[in-house]
Amino acid sequence: MPEPALPPDTSQGSGPMPEPMLDVVGLHKTYPGDGRPVEAVRDLTFRLEHGEFVCVVGPSGCGKTTLLKCLAGLMAPTSGRVELAGRPVTGPPADLAVVFQEYGRSLFPWLTVRANVELPLIEKGTGKARRRELVEESLAAVGLSGSADAHPWQLSGGMQQRVAIARAVAYEPAVLLMDEPFAAVDAQTRGDLEDLVRDIWRRLDVTVLFVTHDIDEAVYLGQRVLVLSAAPTVLQEEVRVDLPEERDQLDTRKDPRFAELRAWAYAEIQRAKADVHRSGAGPRE
Amino acid sequence: MTAATAPARGPGTAAHAARRAFRALALPAVLIGVWWAVSSASGSYLVPPPDVIAAAFAELWFSERFFADALPSIARLLGGYALALALGIGAGLALGSAPRLRALTEPVLEFLRAVPPPVLVPLLILLAGVGNGMKVLVIVSGCVWPILLNTIEGVRAVDPVLADTCRAFGVRGTRRLRTLVLRSASPQIMAGARQALSIAIILMVISEMFASSSGLGFTVVQFQRSFAVPEMWAGIVLLGLIGVVLSLLFRRVERRVLAWHTGLRAATRGE
Numbered sequence A: 001m002p003e004p005a006l007p008p009d010t011s012q013g014s015g016p017m018p019e020p021m022l023d024v025v026g027l028h029k030t031y032p033g034d035g036r037p038v039e040a041v042r043d044l045t046f047r048l049e050h051g052e053f054v055c056v057v058g059p060s061g062c063g064k065t066t067l068l069k070c071l072a073g074l075m076a077p078t079s080g081r082v083e084l085a086g087r088p089v090t091g092p093p094a095d096l097a098v099v100f101q102e103y104g105r106s107l108f109p110w111l112t113v114r115a116n117v118e119l120p121l122i123e124k125g126t127g128k129a130r131r132r133e134l135v136e137e138s139l140a141a142v143g144l145s146g147s148a149d150a151h152p153w154q155l156s157g158g159m160q161q162r163v164a165i166a167r168a169v170a171y172e173p174a175v176l177l178m179d180e181p182f183a184a185v186d187a188q189t190r191g192d193l194e195d196l197v198r199d200i201w202r203r204l205d206v207t208v209l210f211v212t213h214d215i216d217e218a219v220y221l222g223q224r225v226l227v228l229s230a231a232p233t234v235l236q237e238e239v240r241v242d243l244p245e246e247r248d249q250l251d252t253r254k255d256p257r258f259a260e261l262r263a264w265a266y267a268e269i270q271r272a273k274a275d276v277h278r279s280g281a282g283p284r285e
Numbered sequence B: 001m002t003a004a005t006a007p008a009r010g011p012g013t014a015a016h017a018a019r020r021a022f023r024a025l026a027l028p029a030v031l032i033g034v035w036w037a038v039s040s041a042s043g044s045y046l047v048p049p050p051d052v053i054a055a056a057f058a059e060l061w062f063s064e065r066f067f068a069d070a071l072p073s074i075a076r077l078l079g080g081y082a083l084a085l086a087l088g089i090g091a092g093l094a095l096g097s098a099p100r101l102r103a104l105t106e107p108v109l110e111f112l113r114a115v116p117p118p119v120l121v122p123l124l125i126l127l128a129g130v131g132n133g134m135k136v137l138v139i140v141s142g143c144v145w146p147i148l149l150n151t152i153e154g155v156r157a158v159d160p161v162l163a164d165t166c167r168a169f170g171v172r173g174t175r176r177l178r179t180l181v182l183r184s185a186s187p188q189i190m191a192g193a194r195q196a197l198s199i200a201i202i203l204m205v206i207s208e209m210f211a212s213s214s215g216l217g218f219t220v221v222q223f224q225r226s227f228a229v230p231e232m233w234a235g236i237v238l239l240g241l242i243g244v245v246l247s248l249l250f251r252r253v254e255r256r257v258l259a260w261h262t263g264l265r266a267a268t269r270g271e
Protein backbone atom coordinates (compact mmCIF):
# COMPACT_ATOMS: atom_id res chain seq x y z
CA MET A 1 0.00 0.00 0.00
CA PRO A 2 1.41 3.45 -0.87
CA GLU A 3 1.93 5.79 2.00
CA PRO A 4 -0.91 8.25 2.54
CA ALA A 5 -0.65 11.45 0.56
CA LEU A 6 0.73 14.44 2.35
CA PRO A 7 -1.73 17.00 3.61
CA PRO A 8 -2.09 20.03 1.35
CA ASP A 9 -0.16 23.05 2.40
CA THR A 10 -2.63 25.42 3.95
CA SER A 11 -0.18 27.53 5.85
CA GLN A 12 1.77 29.18 3.05
CA GLY A 13 3.24 32.40 4.34
CA SER A 14 1.92 31.87 7.86
CA GLY A 15 5.11 31.33 9.77
CA PRO A 16 7.65 28.49 9.75
CA MET A 17 6.54 24.94 8.96
CA PRO A 18 6.69 22.44 11.79
CA GLU A 19 8.85 20.07 9.77
CA PRO A 20 10.67 20.35 6.47
CA MET A 21 9.51 18.53 3.36
CA LEU A 22 12.90 17.02 2.77
CA ASP A 23 15.49 16.72 5.49
CA VAL A 24 19.00 15.57 4.66
CA VAL A 25 21.38 15.04 7.58
CA GLY A 26 25.03 14.06 7.27
CA LEU A 27 24.54 12.27 3.99
CA HIS A 28 27.60 10.30 2.98
CA LYS A 29 27.98 7.89 0.08
CA THR A 30 31.00 5.81 -0.85
CA TYR A 31 30.72 3.39 -3.74
CA PRO A 32 32.52 0.15 -2.87
CA GLY A 33 33.96 0.00 -6.38
CA ASP A 34 36.38 -2.72 -7.49
CA GLY A 35 39.03 -2.69 -4.79
CA ARG A 36 39.22 1.11 -4.85
CA PRO A 37 36.21 2.75 -3.17
CA VAL A 38 34.90 6.01 -4.63
CA GLU A 39 33.74 8.64 -2.19
CA ALA A 40 30.99 10.35 -4.17
CA VAL A 41 29.42 12.45 -1.38
CA ARG A 42 31.33 13.27 1.79
CA ASP A 43 28.90 15.12 4.02
CA LEU A 44 25.73 16.96 3.06
CA THR A 45 23.18 18.50 5.39
CA PHE A 46 20.33 20.65 4.12
CA ARG A 47 16.56 20.87 4.13
CA LEU A 48 13.79 21.82 1.75
CA GLU A 49 10.69 23.51 3.10
CA HIS A 50 7.27 22.66 1.81
CA GLY A 51 6.68 24.15 -1.65
CA GLU A 52 10.23 25.35 -2.14
CA PHE A 53 12.11 25.39 -5.45
CA VAL A 54 15.76 24.65 -4.76
CA CYS A 55 18.53 24.22 -7.30
CA VAL A 56 21.69 22.22 -6.73
CA VAL A 57 24.76 23.15 -8.77
CA GLY A 58 28.15 21.55 -8.74
CA PRO A 59 30.90 20.50 -11.10
CA SER A 60 30.53 17.37 -13.19
CA GLY A 61 31.20 14.21 -11.22
CA CYS A 62 30.73 15.83 -7.81
CA GLY A 63 27.94 13.44 -6.86
CA LYS A 64 24.75 15.23 -7.87
CA THR A 65 23.16 12.14 -9.35
CA THR A 66 24.33 10.13 -6.36
CA LEU A 67 22.67 12.61 -4.01
CA LEU A 68 19.47 12.51 -5.99
CA LYS A 69 19.35 8.72 -6.00
CA CYS A 70 19.77 8.68 -2.24
CA LEU A 71 16.92 11.20 -1.88
CA ALA A 72 14.71 9.15 -4.20
CA GLY A 73 15.29 6.01 -2.15
CA LEU A 74 16.89 4.29 -5.13
CA MET A 75 20.15 3.88 -3.28
CA ALA A 76 20.98 3.61 0.39
CA PRO A 77 23.47 6.20 1.68
CA THR A 78 26.59 4.84 3.36
CA SER A 79 25.71 6.95 6.36
CA GLY A 80 23.46 9.83 7.26
CA ARG A 81 19.73 9.99 6.80
CA VAL A 82 17.06 11.33 4.52
CA GLU A 83 13.56 12.17 5.69
CA LEU A 84 10.58 13.00 3.57
CA ALA A 85 7.90 14.86 5.50
CA GLY A 86 9.20 13.38 8.73
CA ARG A 87 9.36 9.80 7.49
CA PRO A 88 12.75 8.21 6.90
CA VAL A 89 13.36 7.29 3.26
CA THR A 90 14.26 3.61 3.00
CA GLY A 91 12.88 2.89 -0.47
CA PRO A 92 11.27 4.94 -3.24
CA PRO A 93 8.53 6.98 -1.48
CA ALA A 94 5.04 6.98 -2.97
CA ASP A 95 4.75 10.76 -3.21
CA LEU A 96 8.04 11.48 -4.90
CA ALA A 97 8.71 11.59 -8.64
CA VAL A 98 12.00 11.72 -10.52
CA VAL A 99 13.03 13.05 -13.91
CA PHE A 100 16.24 11.26 -14.77
CA GLN A 101 19.34 12.69 -16.40
CA GLU A 102 19.15 10.09 -19.17
CA TYR A 103 15.56 10.99 -19.99
CA GLY A 104 15.63 9.25 -23.38
CA ARG A 105 16.42 5.95 -21.72
CA SER A 106 13.86 6.49 -18.97
CA LEU A 107 10.92 6.26 -21.38
CA PHE A 108 9.56 2.86 -22.42
CA PRO A 109 10.16 2.62 -26.17
CA TRP A 110 7.44 -0.02 -26.59
CA LEU A 111 4.79 2.16 -25.00
CA THR A 112 3.13 5.20 -26.53
CA VAL A 113 3.61 8.59 -24.92
CA ARG A 114 0.19 8.26 -23.33
CA ALA A 115 0.95 4.82 -21.91
CA ASN A 116 4.29 6.02 -20.59
CA VAL A 117 2.58 8.77 -18.62
CA GLU A 118 -0.24 6.50 -17.51
CA LEU A 119 1.83 3.52 -16.32
CA PRO A 120 2.78 4.88 -12.86
CA LEU A 121 -0.83 5.93 -12.31
CA ILE A 122 -2.10 2.43 -13.03
CA GLU A 123 0.33 1.04 -10.50
CA LYS A 124 -0.74 3.69 -8.03
CA GLY A 125 -4.33 2.50 -8.36
CA THR A 126 -5.75 5.72 -9.79
CA GLY A 127 -9.22 5.21 -11.32
CA LYS A 128 -9.56 5.05 -15.08
CA ALA A 129 -11.42 8.32 -15.55
CA ARG A 130 -9.05 10.24 -13.28
CA ARG A 131 -6.12 8.66 -15.06
CA ARG A 132 -7.31 9.89 -18.42
CA GLU A 133 -7.83 13.33 -16.98
CA LEU A 134 -4.33 13.47 -15.47
CA VAL A 135 -2.68 12.22 -18.65
CA GLU A 136 -4.55 14.72 -20.84
CA GLU A 137 -3.82 17.58 -18.45
CA SER A 138 -0.14 16.87 -18.02
CA LEU A 139 0.45 16.32 -21.73
CA ALA A 140 -1.38 19.56 -22.45
CA ALA A 141 0.75 21.34 -19.85
CA VAL A 142 3.94 20.35 -21.69
CA GLY A 143 2.38 21.03 -25.08
CA LEU A 144 2.33 17.44 -26.28
CA SER A 145 -1.40 16.69 -26.59
CA GLY A 146 -0.91 16.01 -30.28
CA SER A 147 1.79 13.39 -29.69
CA ALA A 148 -0.05 11.20 -27.18
CA ASP A 149 -0.20 8.24 -29.54
CA ALA A 150 3.35 8.53 -30.82
CA HIS A 151 6.18 6.40 -29.49
CA PRO A 152 9.03 8.18 -27.67
CA TRP A 153 11.56 7.42 -30.40
CA GLN A 154 9.39 9.29 -32.88
CA LEU A 155 9.94 12.49 -30.89
CA SER A 156 12.84 14.92 -30.69
CA GLY A 157 15.06 15.04 -27.61
CA GLY A 158 13.29 18.08 -26.21
CA MET A 159 9.89 16.45 -26.70
CA GLN A 160 11.07 13.27 -24.98
CA GLN A 161 12.22 15.37 -22.06
CA ARG A 162 8.77 16.94 -21.89
CA VAL A 163 7.20 13.47 -21.82
CA ALA A 164 9.38 12.58 -18.84
CA ILE A 165 8.27 15.81 -17.14
CA ALA A 166 4.62 15.13 -17.95
CA ARG A 167 4.93 11.65 -16.45
CA ALA A 168 6.36 13.08 -13.24
CA VAL A 169 3.70 15.79 -13.08
CA ALA A 170 0.79 13.42 -13.73
CA TYR A 171 2.00 11.35 -10.78
CA GLU A 172 1.01 14.30 -8.55
CA PRO A 173 4.07 14.04 -6.32
CA ALA A 174 4.69 16.11 -3.22
CA VAL A 175 8.36 16.27 -4.16
CA LEU A 176 9.78 16.43 -7.67
CA LEU A 177 13.45 15.62 -8.23
CA MET A 178 15.01 16.61 -11.54
CA ASP A 179 18.50 15.59 -12.59
CA GLU A 180 20.08 17.92 -15.16
CA PRO A 181 16.95 17.56 -17.23
CA PHE A 182 17.91 20.11 -19.89
CA ALA A 183 21.57 19.29 -20.37
CA ALA A 184 21.04 17.87 -23.83
CA VAL A 185 18.53 20.23 -25.43
CA ASP A 186 19.20 23.34 -27.52
CA ALA A 187 19.18 26.82 -25.96
CA GLN A 188 15.76 27.85 -27.27
CA THR A 189 14.03 24.65 -26.11
CA ARG A 190 15.89 24.93 -22.87
CA GLY A 191 14.47 28.35 -22.12
CA ASP A 192 10.96 27.12 -22.88
CA LEU A 193 11.39 24.07 -20.68
CA GLU A 194 12.73 26.20 -17.82
CA ASP A 195 9.65 28.38 -17.95
CA LEU A 196 7.50 25.26 -18.17
CA VAL A 197 9.00 23.86 -14.97
CA ARG A 198 8.59 27.16 -13.13
CA ASP A 199 5.01 27.31 -14.32
CA ILE A 200 4.24 23.75 -13.17
CA TRP A 201 5.84 24.41 -9.81
CA ARG A 202 3.74 27.51 -9.28
CA ARG A 203 0.47 25.92 -10.34
CA LEU A 204 0.89 22.66 -8.45
CA ASP A 205 1.73 22.51 -4.83
CA VAL A 206 5.01 20.71 -5.25
CA THR A 207 8.48 20.93 -3.73
CA VAL A 208 11.17 20.87 -6.41
CA LEU A 209 14.83 19.92 -6.18
CA PHE A 210 16.47 20.72 -9.47
CA VAL A 211 20.00 19.51 -10.19
CA THR A 212 22.06 21.24 -12.84
CA HIS A 213 25.65 22.10 -13.66
CA ASP A 214 24.57 25.39 -15.21
CA ILE A 215 24.83 28.34 -12.81
CA ASP A 216 22.62 30.61 -14.93
CA GLU A 217 19.92 28.01 -14.98
CA ALA A 218 20.11 27.50 -11.22
CA VAL A 219 19.81 31.22 -10.48
CA TYR A 220 17.05 31.71 -13.04
CA LEU A 221 14.93 28.86 -11.71
CA GLY A 222 15.45 28.56 -7.99
CA GLN A 223 14.41 30.34 -4.84
CA ARG A 224 17.57 29.02 -3.33
CA VAL A 225 20.77 27.62 -4.83
CA LEU A 226 22.93 25.03 -3.11
CA VAL A 227 26.48 25.03 -4.42
CA LEU A 228 28.28 21.72 -4.03
CA SER A 229 32.03 21.49 -3.91
CA ALA A 230 34.07 19.23 -6.13
CA ALA A 231 34.71 15.78 -4.68
CA PRO A 232 35.05 15.11 -1.77
CA THR A 233 31.63 16.70 -1.92
CA VAL A 234 30.33 18.98 0.79
CA LEU A 235 27.91 21.89 0.75
CA GLN A 236 30.14 24.72 -0.40
CA GLU A 237 27.73 27.61 -0.16
CA GLU A 238 24.08 28.44 -0.21
CA VAL A 239 22.37 31.50 -1.62
CA ARG A 240 18.83 32.82 -1.50
CA VAL A 241 17.76 34.09 -4.91
CA ASP A 242 15.98 37.36 -4.19
CA LEU A 243 14.74 37.89 -7.72
CA PRO A 244 11.05 38.68 -8.31
CA GLU A 245 8.75 35.65 -8.45
CA GLU A 246 7.72 36.51 -12.01
CA ARG A 247 10.67 35.41 -14.11
CA ASP A 248 11.17 36.02 -17.75
CA GLN A 249 13.90 34.75 -20.02
CA LEU A 250 14.72 38.24 -21.28
CA ASP A 251 14.06 40.55 -18.36
CA THR A 252 15.25 38.36 -15.53
CA ARG A 253 18.48 37.55 -17.26
CA LYS A 254 19.04 41.29 -17.88
CA ASP A 255 18.37 42.13 -14.23
CA PRO A 256 21.60 43.43 -12.59
CA ARG A 257 20.74 41.38 -9.50
CA PHE A 258 20.71 38.25 -11.67
CA ALA A 259 24.20 39.09 -12.93
CA GLU A 260 25.38 39.65 -9.35
CA LEU A 261 23.98 36.37 -8.13
CA ARG A 262 25.42 34.34 -10.96
CA ALA A 263 28.81 36.03 -10.63
CA TRP A 264 28.78 35.20 -6.95
CA ALA A 265 27.82 31.59 -7.54
CA TYR A 266 30.42 31.32 -10.26
CA ALA A 267 33.10 32.63 -7.92
CA GLU A 268 31.99 30.12 -5.29
CA ILE A 269 32.43 27.22 -7.68
CA GLN A 270 35.82 28.51 -8.75
CA ARG A 271 36.78 28.77 -5.11
CA ALA A 272 35.59 25.22 -4.54
CA LYS A 273 37.87 23.98 -7.27
CA ALA A 274 40.79 26.07 -6.04
CA ASP A 275 40.37 24.79 -2.47
CA VAL A 276 40.54 21.28 -3.75
CA HIS A 277 43.68 21.99 -5.73
CA ARG A 278 45.37 23.67 -2.79
CA SER A 279 44.54 20.99 -0.29
CA GLY A 280 45.41 18.31 -2.79
CA ALA A 281 42.54 16.22 -1.48
CA GLY A 282 40.63 16.19 -4.76
CA PRO A 283 40.37 13.26 -7.09
CA ARG A 284 42.18 13.09 -10.38
CA GLU A 285 40.18 14.74 -13.13
CA MET B 1 13.93 5.85 -57.50
CA THR B 2 11.18 6.11 -54.88
CA ALA B 3 10.04 9.32 -56.50
CA ALA B 4 9.77 7.58 -59.86
CA THR B 5 7.78 4.61 -58.60
CA ALA B 6 5.52 6.56 -56.27
CA PRO B 7 3.06 7.91 -58.89
CA ALA B 8 2.72 4.48 -60.50
CA ARG B 9 1.65 3.01 -57.18
CA GLY B 10 -1.79 4.63 -57.04
CA PRO B 11 -3.53 3.14 -60.08
CA GLY B 12 -1.20 0.17 -60.39
CA THR B 13 -1.59 -1.60 -57.03
CA ALA B 14 -2.69 -4.76 -58.83
CA ALA B 15 0.30 -4.51 -61.12
CA HIS B 16 2.48 -3.92 -58.07
CA ALA B 17 1.15 -7.07 -56.38
CA ALA B 18 1.69 -9.03 -59.57
CA ARG B 19 5.28 -7.83 -59.73
CA ARG B 20 5.85 -8.88 -56.13
CA ALA B 21 4.35 -12.30 -56.76
CA PHE B 22 6.53 -12.65 -59.85
CA ARG B 23 9.64 -11.78 -57.88
CA ALA B 24 8.78 -14.29 -55.15
CA LEU B 25 7.95 -17.12 -57.54
CA ALA B 26 10.47 -16.58 -60.34
CA LEU B 27 13.36 -18.46 -58.76
CA PRO B 28 11.27 -21.47 -57.61
CA ALA B 29 9.84 -21.71 -61.15
CA VAL B 30 13.34 -21.70 -62.64
CA LEU B 31 14.51 -24.34 -60.16
CA ILE B 32 11.57 -26.59 -60.98
CA GLY B 33 12.42 -26.14 -64.66
CA VAL B 34 16.02 -27.12 -64.03
CA TRP B 35 14.86 -30.12 -61.98
CA TRP B 36 12.68 -31.14 -64.86
CA ALA B 37 15.51 -30.91 -67.35
CA VAL B 38 17.94 -32.82 -65.14
CA SER B 39 15.50 -35.56 -64.21
CA SER B 40 14.40 -36.24 -67.78
CA ALA B 41 18.01 -36.14 -69.00
CA SER B 42 19.30 -38.56 -66.36
CA GLY B 43 16.26 -40.83 -66.39
CA SER B 44 17.22 -42.03 -62.89
CA TYR B 45 14.24 -43.33 -60.95
CA LEU B 46 15.68 -41.74 -57.82
CA VAL B 47 15.07 -38.29 -59.29
CA PRO B 48 11.55 -38.38 -60.70
CA PRO B 49 10.34 -35.35 -62.69
CA PRO B 50 8.27 -32.72 -60.87
CA ASP B 51 4.95 -33.77 -62.39
CA VAL B 52 5.39 -37.27 -61.00
CA ILE B 53 6.22 -35.86 -57.55
CA ALA B 54 3.21 -33.51 -57.79
CA ALA B 55 0.92 -36.37 -58.66
CA ALA B 56 2.29 -38.42 -55.75
CA PHE B 57 1.92 -35.39 -53.48
CA ALA B 58 -1.74 -34.93 -54.42
CA GLU B 59 -2.54 -38.59 -54.07
CA LEU B 60 -0.71 -38.95 -50.78
CA TRP B 61 -1.68 -35.81 -48.90
CA PHE B 62 -5.11 -35.00 -50.29
CA SER B 63 -6.37 -38.12 -48.56
CA GLU B 64 -6.95 -39.21 -44.96
CA ARG B 65 -3.26 -39.95 -44.80
CA PHE B 66 -2.88 -36.22 -44.16
CA PHE B 67 -4.93 -36.59 -41.00
CA ALA B 68 -3.26 -39.82 -39.97
CA ASP B 69 0.36 -38.81 -40.50
CA ALA B 70 0.81 -35.10 -41.18
CA LEU B 71 -1.62 -33.49 -38.76
CA PRO B 72 -0.44 -35.37 -35.63
CA SER B 73 3.14 -34.47 -36.54
CA ILE B 74 2.24 -30.81 -36.85
CA ALA B 75 0.31 -30.96 -33.58
CA ARG B 76 3.30 -32.48 -31.75
CA LEU B 77 5.57 -29.90 -33.35
CA LEU B 78 3.42 -26.99 -32.20
CA GLY B 79 2.80 -28.55 -28.78
CA GLY B 80 6.50 -29.13 -28.17
CA TYR B 81 7.37 -25.69 -29.44
CA ALA B 82 4.79 -24.02 -27.21
CA LEU B 83 5.99 -25.98 -24.21
CA ALA B 84 9.60 -25.02 -24.94
CA LEU B 85 8.56 -21.36 -25.23
CA ALA B 86 6.78 -21.43 -21.88
CA LEU B 87 9.62 -23.27 -20.17
CA GLY B 88 12.43 -21.31 -21.78
CA ILE B 89 10.91 -17.89 -21.18
CA GLY B 90 9.74 -18.78 -17.67
CA ALA B 91 13.07 -20.18 -16.54
CA GLY B 92 14.93 -17.47 -18.46
CA LEU B 93 13.08 -14.73 -16.57
CA ALA B 94 13.88 -16.38 -13.25
CA LEU B 95 17.54 -17.04 -14.03
CA GLY B 96 18.06 -13.70 -15.75
CA SER B 97 16.90 -11.75 -12.71
CA ALA B 98 18.79 -13.82 -10.13
CA PRO B 99 22.57 -13.46 -10.70
CA ARG B 100 23.50 -15.98 -8.03
CA LEU B 101 21.11 -18.63 -9.28
CA ARG B 102 22.42 -18.03 -12.78
CA ALA B 103 26.05 -18.44 -11.75
CA LEU B 104 25.09 -21.67 -10.01
CA THR B 105 23.24 -23.16 -12.99
CA GLU B 106 25.35 -21.83 -15.85
CA PRO B 107 27.80 -24.77 -16.18
CA VAL B 108 24.95 -27.28 -16.10
CA LEU B 109 23.00 -25.34 -18.70
CA GLU B 110 26.02 -25.12 -20.99
CA PHE B 111 26.48 -28.88 -20.69
CA LEU B 112 22.85 -29.68 -21.36
CA ARG B 113 22.79 -27.36 -24.32
CA ALA B 114 25.85 -29.05 -25.79
CA VAL B 115 24.19 -32.48 -25.75
CA PRO B 116 22.79 -33.09 -29.26
CA PRO B 117 19.05 -33.72 -28.73
CA PRO B 118 18.82 -36.72 -31.12
CA VAL B 119 20.99 -38.78 -28.77
CA LEU B 120 18.35 -38.23 -26.12
CA VAL B 121 15.82 -40.17 -28.19
CA PRO B 122 16.89 -43.66 -27.01
CA LEU B 123 16.93 -42.40 -23.44
CA LEU B 124 13.54 -40.76 -23.74
CA ILE B 125 12.11 -43.91 -25.29
CA LEU B 126 13.13 -45.74 -22.14
CA LEU B 127 11.74 -43.03 -19.92
CA ALA B 128 8.60 -42.01 -21.76
CA GLY B 129 7.85 -44.87 -24.13
CA VAL B 130 7.35 -44.47 -27.86
CA GLY B 131 4.18 -42.43 -27.79
CA ASN B 132 3.38 -38.77 -28.24
CA GLY B 133 4.98 -37.88 -24.92
CA MET B 134 8.41 -39.01 -26.03
CA LYS B 135 8.19 -37.16 -29.33
CA VAL B 136 7.08 -33.93 -27.71
CA LEU B 137 9.83 -34.29 -25.12
CA VAL B 138 12.46 -34.66 -27.83
CA ILE B 139 11.25 -31.45 -29.43
CA VAL B 140 11.19 -29.60 -26.11
CA SER B 141 14.61 -30.87 -25.07
CA GLY B 142 16.13 -29.51 -28.25
CA CYS B 143 14.49 -26.16 -28.72
CA VAL B 144 14.25 -24.96 -25.14
CA TRP B 145 17.95 -23.95 -25.05
CA PRO B 146 18.12 -21.10 -27.53
CA ILE B 147 14.95 -19.68 -25.98
CA LEU B 148 16.26 -20.04 -22.44
CA LEU B 149 19.73 -18.64 -23.06
CA ASN B 150 18.47 -15.72 -25.16
CA THR B 151 15.85 -14.86 -22.56
CA ILE B 152 18.54 -14.81 -19.86
CA GLU B 153 20.65 -12.49 -22.02
CA GLY B 154 17.67 -10.25 -22.68
CA VAL B 155 16.71 -10.00 -19.02
CA ARG B 156 20.27 -9.18 -18.04
CA ALA B 157 20.38 -6.41 -20.62
CA VAL B 158 17.40 -4.50 -19.19
CA ASP B 159 18.36 -0.82 -19.17
CA PRO B 160 19.26 0.21 -15.58
CA VAL B 161 17.67 3.63 -16.14
CA LEU B 162 14.37 1.98 -17.03
CA ALA B 163 14.71 -0.32 -14.04
CA ASP B 164 15.27 2.73 -11.81
CA THR B 165 12.29 4.43 -13.42
CA CYS B 166 10.11 1.47 -12.48
CA ARG B 167 11.39 1.52 -8.92
CA ALA B 168 10.97 5.27 -8.55
CA PHE B 169 7.36 5.11 -9.74
CA GLY B 170 6.58 1.99 -7.72
CA VAL B 171 6.04 -0.27 -10.75
CA ARG B 172 6.70 -3.79 -9.49
CA GLY B 173 5.52 -7.39 -9.46
CA THR B 174 3.77 -8.77 -12.51
CA ARG B 175 3.31 -5.35 -14.06
CA ARG B 176 7.06 -4.79 -13.91
CA LEU B 177 7.61 -8.23 -15.41
CA ARG B 178 5.19 -7.60 -18.25
CA THR B 179 5.93 -3.97 -19.08
CA LEU B 180 9.63 -3.85 -18.31
CA VAL B 181 11.38 -7.21 -18.33
CA LEU B 182 9.49 -9.17 -20.96
CA ARG B 183 9.20 -6.29 -23.36
CA SER B 184 12.80 -5.18 -23.17
CA ALA B 185 13.97 -8.78 -23.54
CA SER B 186 11.60 -9.41 -26.43
CA PRO B 187 14.15 -8.86 -29.25
CA GLN B 188 16.43 -11.52 -27.76
CA ILE B 189 13.50 -13.81 -26.94
CA MET B 190 12.28 -13.59 -30.53
CA ALA B 191 15.76 -14.36 -31.84
CA GLY B 192 15.87 -17.47 -29.65
CA ALA B 193 12.36 -18.45 -30.67
CA ARG B 194 13.30 -18.23 -34.35
CA GLN B 195 16.26 -20.56 -33.89
CA ALA B 196 14.08 -22.88 -31.84
CA LEU B 197 11.47 -23.11 -34.57
CA SER B 198 13.85 -24.61 -37.11
CA ILE B 199 15.27 -26.95 -34.47
CA ALA B 200 11.72 -28.04 -33.62
CA ILE B 201 11.00 -29.06 -37.20
CA ILE B 202 14.18 -31.10 -37.41
CA LEU B 203 13.46 -32.83 -34.12
CA MET B 204 9.87 -33.56 -35.07
CA VAL B 205 11.16 -35.58 -38.02
CA ILE B 206 13.92 -37.29 -36.07
CA SER B 207 11.65 -38.27 -33.19
CA GLU B 208 9.40 -40.03 -35.72
CA MET B 209 12.19 -41.98 -37.36
CA PHE B 210 12.76 -44.05 -34.23
CA ALA B 211 10.34 -46.75 -33.08
CA SER B 212 7.38 -45.05 -34.65
CA SER B 213 4.54 -46.20 -36.84
CA SER B 214 3.10 -42.88 -37.97
CA GLY B 215 4.05 -39.30 -38.60
CA LEU B 216 5.88 -37.44 -41.34
CA GLY B 217 9.36 -38.63 -40.43
CA PHE B 218 8.12 -42.21 -40.27
CA THR B 219 6.39 -41.82 -43.65
CA VAL B 220 9.48 -40.56 -45.42
CA VAL B 221 11.64 -43.37 -44.02
CA GLN B 222 9.02 -45.97 -44.83
CA PHE B 223 8.75 -44.85 -48.45
CA GLN B 224 12.48 -44.82 -48.76
CA ARG B 225 12.72 -48.40 -47.49
CA SER B 226 10.01 -49.59 -49.87
CA PHE B 227 11.56 -47.69 -52.82
CA ALA B 228 8.41 -45.59 -53.28
CA VAL B 229 10.59 -42.76 -54.52
CA PRO B 230 7.99 -40.19 -55.71
CA GLU B 231 6.08 -40.63 -52.43
CA MET B 232 9.29 -40.11 -50.47
CA TRP B 233 9.84 -36.89 -52.36
CA ALA B 234 6.24 -35.87 -51.73
CA GLY B 235 6.91 -36.25 -48.00
CA ILE B 236 10.01 -34.10 -48.22
CA VAL B 237 8.11 -31.43 -50.14
CA LEU B 238 5.39 -31.34 -47.49
CA LEU B 239 8.03 -30.90 -44.77
CA GLY B 240 9.53 -28.03 -46.71
CA LEU B 241 6.14 -26.40 -47.12
CA ILE B 242 5.39 -26.72 -43.40
CA GLY B 243 8.70 -25.00 -42.67
CA VAL B 244 7.91 -22.15 -45.06
CA VAL B 245 4.41 -21.60 -43.68
CA LEU B 246 5.65 -21.62 -40.08
CA SER B 247 8.43 -19.17 -40.79
CA LEU B 248 6.00 -16.84 -42.57
CA LEU B 249 3.66 -16.99 -39.58
CA PHE B 250 6.59 -16.39 -37.28
CA ARG B 251 7.64 -13.35 -39.23
CA ARG B 252 4.14 -11.89 -38.98
CA VAL B 253 4.11 -12.33 -35.22
CA GLU B 254 7.61 -10.94 -34.94
CA ARG B 255 6.76 -7.86 -36.96
CA ARG B 256 3.92 -7.11 -34.56
CA VAL B 257 5.79 -7.85 -31.36
CA LEU B 258 8.95 -5.99 -32.35
CA ALA B 259 7.42 -3.05 -34.23
CA TRP B 260 8.78 -0.71 -31.53
CA HIS B 261 12.25 -2.21 -31.81
CA THR B 262 12.38 -1.79 -35.57
CA GLY B 263 11.19 1.80 -35.26
CA LEU B 264 13.62 2.58 -32.46
CA ARG B 265 16.55 1.17 -34.42
CA ALA B 266 15.58 3.09 -37.53
CA ALA B 267 15.25 6.28 -35.45
CA THR B 268 18.67 5.91 -33.79
CA ARG B 269 20.31 5.08 -37.10
CA GLY B 270 18.69 8.12 -38.70
CA GLU B 271 20.32 10.49 -36.21
Ligand SMILES: Nc1ncnc2c1ncn2[C@@H]1O[C@H](COP(=O)(O)OP(=O)(O)OP(=O)(O)O)[C@@H](O)[C@H]1O
Pocket: A031, A032, A033, A038, A039, A040, A058, A059, A060, A061, A062, A063, A064, A065, A066, A067, A101, A180, A213
Ligand atom coordinates in the same frame (compact mmCIF):
# COMPACT_ATOMS: atom_id res chain seq x y z
N1 LIG C 1 27.63 3.01 -9.57
C1 LIG C 1 28.80 3.61 -9.29
N2 LIG C 1 29.85 2.88 -8.87
C2 LIG C 1 31.03 3.48 -8.58
N3 LIG C 1 31.24 4.80 -8.68
C3 LIG C 1 30.23 5.57 -9.11
C4 LIG C 1 28.96 5.02 -9.43
N4 LIG C 1 28.15 6.02 -9.83
C5 LIG C 1 28.87 7.14 -9.75
N5 LIG C 1 30.12 6.88 -9.31
C6 LIG C 1 31.19 7.87 -9.05
O1 LIG C 1 30.71 8.79 -8.12
C7 LIG C 1 31.09 10.09 -8.45
C8 LIG C 1 29.87 10.97 -8.56
O2 LIG C 1 29.05 10.54 -9.66
P1 LIG C 1 27.67 11.22 -10.02
O3 LIG C 1 27.12 10.51 -11.20
O4 LIG C 1 26.83 11.28 -8.82
O5 LIG C 1 28.14 12.69 -10.43
P2 LIG C 1 27.28 13.88 -11.05
O6 LIG C 1 27.54 15.07 -10.21
O7 LIG C 1 25.89 13.48 -11.26
O8 LIG C 1 28.00 14.09 -12.45
P3 LIG C 1 27.38 14.68 -13.81
O9 LIG C 1 27.25 16.14 -13.64
O10 LIG C 1 28.43 14.36 -14.83
O11 LIG C 1 26.10 13.99 -14.04
C9 LIG C 1 31.90 9.99 -9.72
O12 LIG C 1 33.25 10.01 -9.39
C10 LIG C 1 31.51 8.66 -10.30
O13 LIG C 1 32.58 8.11 -11.00
Ligand SMILES: [Mg+2]
Pocket: A064, A065, A066, A101, A179, A180
Ligand atom coordinates in the same frame (compact mmCIF):
# COMPACT_ATOMS: atom_id res chain seq x y z
MG1 LIG D 1 24.64 13.25 -12.91
